[in-house]
Every structure is written in C-alpha cells, then in structure tokens.
Amino acid sequence: MTARSVAARSYAALLPCVEANLELLLRHAGVANVLTVLGGACALEAEPPDRLELRPVPLERWIRRQTGLELRRTTVDGDALLAHLRDVLTGDTPALVFADAFSVPWNPYAGHEHHQHAFVVDAWDASGERLHVVDAYTNATRYGRAVPSERWVAARELLASLAPPPGRCLEVAQLAGVPRGAADPPVAIVRENVGAHERNRARGAGAERLAGHVGDAPYGERLRWLSLATWLAARSRALHALWWRESAELPGSGAVAAFGDEVVAPTWEAAQTSVYLASRRVEAGRDCPPHARQSLVEAAAAEREWFARMRTWLDRGAGL
Amino acid sequence: MTAAALPVVLACIEQVVPLEFDVGPETRLLELPELDSLAIVDLIAAAEEALGVELPAERIVPASLASPRALAEAFEAR
Numbered sequence: 001m002t003a004r005s006v007a008a009r010s011y012a013a014l015l016p017c018v019e020a021n022l023e024l025l026l027r028h029a030g031v032a033n034v035l036t037v038l039g040g041a042c043a044l045e046a047e048p049p050d051r052l053e054l055r056p057v058p059l060e061r062w063i064r065r066q067t068g069l070e071l072r073r074t075t076v077d078g079d080a081l082l083a084h085l086r087d088v089l090t091g092d093t094p095a096l097v098f099a100d101a102f103s104v105p106w107n108p109y110a111g112h113e114h115h116q117h118a119f120v121v122d123a124w125d126a127s128g129e130r131l132h133v134v135d136a137y138t139n140a141t142r143y144g145r146a147v148p149s150e151r152w153v154a155a156r157e158l159l160a161s162l163a164p165p166p167g168r169c170l171e172v173a174q175l176a177g178v179p180r181g182a183a184d185p186p187v188a189i190v191r192e193n194v195g196a197h198e199r200n201r202a203r204g205a206g207a208e209r210l211a212g213h214v215g216d217a218p219y220g221e222r223l224r225w226l227s228l229a230t231w232l233a234a235r236s237r238a239l240h241a242l243w244w245r246e247s248a249e250l251p252g253s254g255a256v257a258a259f260g261d262e263v264v265a266p267t268w269e270a271a272q273t274s275v276y277l278a279s280r281r282v283e284a285g286r287d288c289p290p291h292a293r294q295s296l297v298e299a300a301a302a303e304r305e306w307f308a309r310m311r312t313w314l315d316r317g318a319g320l
Numbered sequence: 321m322t323a324a325a326l327p328v329v330l331a332c333i334e335q336v337v338p339l340e341f342d343v344g345p346e347t348r349l350l351e352l353p354e355l356d357s358l359a360i361v362d363l364i365a366a367a368e369e370a371l372g373v374e375l376p377a378e379r380i381v382p383a384s385l386a387s388p389r390a391l392a393e394a395f396e397a398r
Contacts, residue, residue, distance in 0.1 A: 140358055270382060273357040277380060280361045289380035 010136060011038060012148055014239040016232055017137040018118040019059070021096055022071075024136055025120065028094055029069060031179045035246060037066045039239035040189045043196035044303065045205050048213040049222065052229045054236040056196035068180040071096075073173045078163030081170055082155050085121060085131065088174060094122035094134075098171040099162045106135065106151065108144040118173075124155075131155045186247050187318045190310055197307040207233070207303045211296035219288045223279040230275045230296070234268040237303075241265045250318070256309050267302040271295040325371060325392035332366040333388060345389040350382065360385060371395055 011034070012020040019038055026034050041055035041062050055062060060071045076084045081097075088095055101109040101117035109115055119135040130152045137146045163170050184192075200206045210229060213222055241260030244253060278292035326345055333343050337354040349355050355363070368374055375384075375395055384394035 140356055142358055142361075273360060274382075276357040277361055277364075281377070281380070284365075286374070287377035289377040291378075291381045 010148070011035065011239060011242075012136040012138040014039070014235050014242065015138075016235060017101070017139070017146075018096075018098070018116060020136040020138060021118050021120050021134075022059075024134060025071075025094060025096060025175050026063075026067070026069075028122075029067075029175050029179055031067050031069070032181060033066065033183050035239075035243050036183055036186075036189070037063055039236075039243040040066070040184075040186070042193045042236065042240040042243075043200060044207050044233060045196070045200045046207065046209040046213070046229070047205060048209065049225055052232060054232060056192050066183040067177075069175045069177045071173050072176045073171055075169050075171050078159060078168050078170060081159055081163065081172070084172060085155075086124065086128075088172070089121065089124060093174050094120050096173045097121055097162075098173070103161050103163075104135075105153075105158075105161055106149065107137070108139075108141040108146050112143050125152060129155060131158065133158075186250050187314070190250075190318070191314055194307055194310050194314060197303075198311075201304070207296070207300035211293050211300055214288075214293040214296065217288065219278070219282045223275065223282050223288065223292070226292075226296070227272075227276045227279040230268070230272040230299070233299070234265070234272040237268045238265040252316075252318070253313060256306070256313055259306055259309055264302045264306045268299045271299040325367075325395045326389060328370045329367050329388045329392045329395070332363055332370055336363045336366055343388060345392075346387050349385050349387055349391070363391075367391065367395065 010020075011023060015023060015038060023034060023038060026037060031037060041057065041059075043054065043056045045051075045053040057065075064070055074084065085095065085097075096118045097120075098116065098118045101107045101115040102111065102113060104110055104117050104119065107117060109117075117137070119133055119137075121131050121133055123132040124130070125132070132150065133153050134148075134150045135146075136148045138148060139146045197206065201208070210226060210233075213226060215222055237260065241257065241264060244250070244257035244260050247253065247257075274289070274295035275292050278289050282288050330343060330345070333339075333349075337352065337359050339352070339354060364375055364380070373395060379394040379397065384390055
C-alpha cells in the first residue's frame with residue numbers, strides 16, 4: 001500500500017478521516033463496489049447536541065451486508081499494542097488503528113484539537129522497529145492541510161505519542177472474511193434511504209433539526225458541533241450524489257443525480273462555509289451571523305426536495 | 321466610499337489567497353477554489369483589521385462575498 005495507491009481513484013476528499021482509511025482496507029480486501037459501500041447509504045438523523053447519523057444503518061453493519069466482510073475490533077492496552085501489531089500484520093491484512101487526532105503526530109490537529117481519527121498500518125520493516133503507516137485523511141484545517149501520505153515511523157515513539165502511560169487503550173480493527181460480489185440492488189438501497197429520511201423527518205430528527213439547534217446566544221458549543229455536523233453532511237451528500245451519477249444501472253435517474261450534484265451538494269457546502277464562519281466569529285467574541293441558521297434551513301429544504309424526487313422515482317417504478 | 325474600501329479588500333485577497341491571476345472588482349470570489357471557508361474567515365478578519373471596522377453579523381451572507389466590490393460595499397453600508 002503506497003501513497004500513490006492511496007491517491008489513485010480514492011474518495012478520500014469526500015469522506016471523514018476514519019472512513020477515508022477504511023476505504024483503503026476495503027480496496028486492499030478486493031471489494032469491487034467501494035462507492036456503494038461508502039456512499040450508497042444516505043439518511044440524516046440528528047439528535048443534538050452530539051448525535052448525527054448519516055446512514056440508515058450503522059456503517060459496519062452496512063459493510064457486512066454489502067460485502068460479507070466484518071470489521072473486527074480489538075481493544076489493546078497501549079503497552080501491548082506493538083506485540084498485537086506484530087501478530088496481526090504477519091499476513092497480508094492491513095490494520096486500522098484508532099487514535100485521538102490530538103496525539104497523531106502528522107495530523108494537522110495534533111496538539112490542537114481532539115477528534116476521533118484512524119490510520120492504516122500495513123507492515124513492519126526488516127529491523128522490526130519501524131511501522132509503515134498510510135493515512136488517507138484529506139482536509140483543509142485551520143492548522144494546515146491533511147493530504148494522503150505514507151511514512152515509516154519508529155514504533156515505540158508512535159506508541160508513546162498515541163497512548164502515553166498510564167495504561168491508555170487503543171483500538172485496532174481489521175477486515176475479516178472474503179468479499180462477495182453481490183450487494184443490495186441500487187433500487188433497494190434507494191428505497192431504504194428514502195424510508196429512513198421519511199421516518200426521521202416524521203419524528204423531527206431530520207436536517208431541519210440542525211437549523212433549529214442554532215438557537216440563541218450563547219452559541220459556542222452548539223456552533224462548534226454544528227460546524228462538524230455540517231461538514232460531515234456536506235461530504236456525505238457530495239459522495240451520495242456521486243453514487244447516483246455513477247450508478248448507471250439506475251434508468252431514468254439522471255434528474256435525481258443532477259439535483260444532487262447541482263443543488264444538494266453545493267447547498268450543503270454553502271451551509272458548511274456559513275456555519276464554520278459563524279463558529280469562528282463567535283469563538284472570536286463576535287455576534288453570530290444570522291445567515292448560519294438560514295443556510296441550514298436552505299440545506300434542509302434541498303435535502304427534502306432531493307428525497308421527494310427519489311420517492312417519485314421509486315413510485316414511478318424506478319425508471320423501469 | 322466603496323472606492324476607498326475596494327483597494328483594501330483587493331489587497332487582502334492577495335494576502336490571504338495568493339493567486340496566479342489578477343483579481344478584479346467583479347471577480348466571482350465564491351467560484352475560486354482557493355477561497356474555501358478557512359480563507360473566507362481569514363479574508364474578513366484581514367479586511368476588518370485593515371479597514372478598522374467590524375463587518376456587521378447580518379452582512380455576513382453569500383451576497384457580500386460574491387465579488388471584491390460586494391465585500392467592499394458590505395463594509396461600507398453602515
């Protein structure tokens with residue numbers, strides 16, 4: 001696994017950090033339908049102040065359904081991590097190591113902010129002292145850019161950074177099994193997405209909930225969470241729009257795909273900019289720009305219309 | 321007064337997002353890939369500092385970022 005292979009035909013720029021690296025594991029395992037695995041499922045269930053689901057089912061269950069592969073997680077005491085990695089990297093199966101971005105030396109958030117992160121380790125060098133690390137995370141942050149990269153790192157130094165004593169634990173995961181070709185047909189996926197969207201809206205947990213969460217001053221924590229939530233939603237919608245565009249087997253789906261590309265994804269991106277701007281203004285002691293809330297109202301409206309078009313497409317026989 | 325704010329805004333754009341072409345008063349800012357949300361935060365902060373005025377919260381809207389002239393006008397419409 002190399003940085004070149006990371007950059008080639010990757011969806012990393014449309015994925016959050018853990019999923020960008022999970023994509024590497026899926027590709028290494030030989031999964032053919034990576035776009036469906038990562039971008040086919042699409043919903044929005046918001047329960048502020050801290051819960052946002054962007055798929056109808058949890059990702060790991062979704063992966064199992066679409067590929068037959070299972071993401072097996074092991075929690076390892078920091079001191080045992082290196083021995084564990086020696087055991088699991090003896091085969092040709094890379095591992096995902098979960099860590100706090102604050103303590104990942106090459107991550108732009110290192111020393112600045114705490115976020116869940118994960119990166120791939122896939123080999124030891126001949127000396128047994130250095131690990132080969134690949135990290136597909138792609139993003140522009142206020143602390144610098146994250147771009148797909150690979151490096152050899154001194155394993156003990158990395159462990160000291162990731163899991164300083166006393167005894168913090170780390171989680172390591174690997175994909176297990178052999179991928180099977182058959183996945184849910186696209187029409188079934190769309191039906192599941194639309195059903196989840198309609199249920200979430202009916203119980204007030206749809207995208208409109210995000211606009212309502214802006215609330216009144218003081219805004220601090222709410223805007224910080226909304227900024228992250230909107231960033232995640234913007235990437236999710238851009239990837240799902242790509243899934244529609246590339247799912248050529250969906251006859252008559254062009255209008256839904258175009259609406260995703262031309263309206264939904266840009267509207268969420270504009271909301272992400274607006275909410276991020278508001279978050280930084282409030283953090284600097286300034287007033288919250290009212291447009292932050294309006295931008296979320298507009299994103300929710302675009303979302304509503306998109307799923308309504310999907311419903312119409314399904315009700316008309318999914319173009320068949 | 322736009323004539324006074326406009327050159328300042330143009331200079332701030334050059335400072336925040338070095339581009340390989342000249343940015344004019346009507347350049348469509350939101351279509352520049354270099355002007356992402358991080359750069360917009362920096363651009364407004366730089367212009368506020370250079371002009372010595374705060375951009376009112378209600379004027380932080382996409383229309384104010386449509387072009388350097390629009391941003392200059394947003395600063396001046398007090």
